Amino acid sequence: MSQSQSGGTGMGTVVECAKCGSTEFDLREFESMMVLCDQLALFGLRCSRCRSHVFAVCVIPHELQPQIEAAAAKLGAGMGRQAPADI
Numbered sequence: 001m002s003q004s005q006s007g008g009t010g011m012g013t014v015v016e017c018a019k020c021g022s023t024e025f026d027l028r029e030f031e032s033m034m035v036l037c038d039q040l041a042l043f044g045l046r047c048s049r050c051r052s053h054v055f056a057v058c059v060i061p062h063e064l065q066p067q068i069e070a071a072a073a074k075l076g077a078g079m080g081r082q083a084p085a086d087i
């Protein structure tokens, strides 16, 4: 068993597949995501090599933020924010 992470936290988390050791993950291609707080989310990813599911807590990439906010608004998740009254 190889450890996927050596206790590192914070920005630039490297996602590694526990099965094949691949680190070729693109957070933008997540299969599922659960937002934990403003900047962190639990990403569910599919390994491109062995096709196993990999879950990792990562900092949400900037380019995903508008997408997440839009999705949250759509679902009424709110996340403690008020939707704009009128658009």
Ligand SMILES: [Zn+2]
Pocket (backbone or CB within 6 Å): 017, 018, 019, 020, 021, 022, 047, 048, 049, 050, 051, 052
């Ligand atoms: Zn893999």
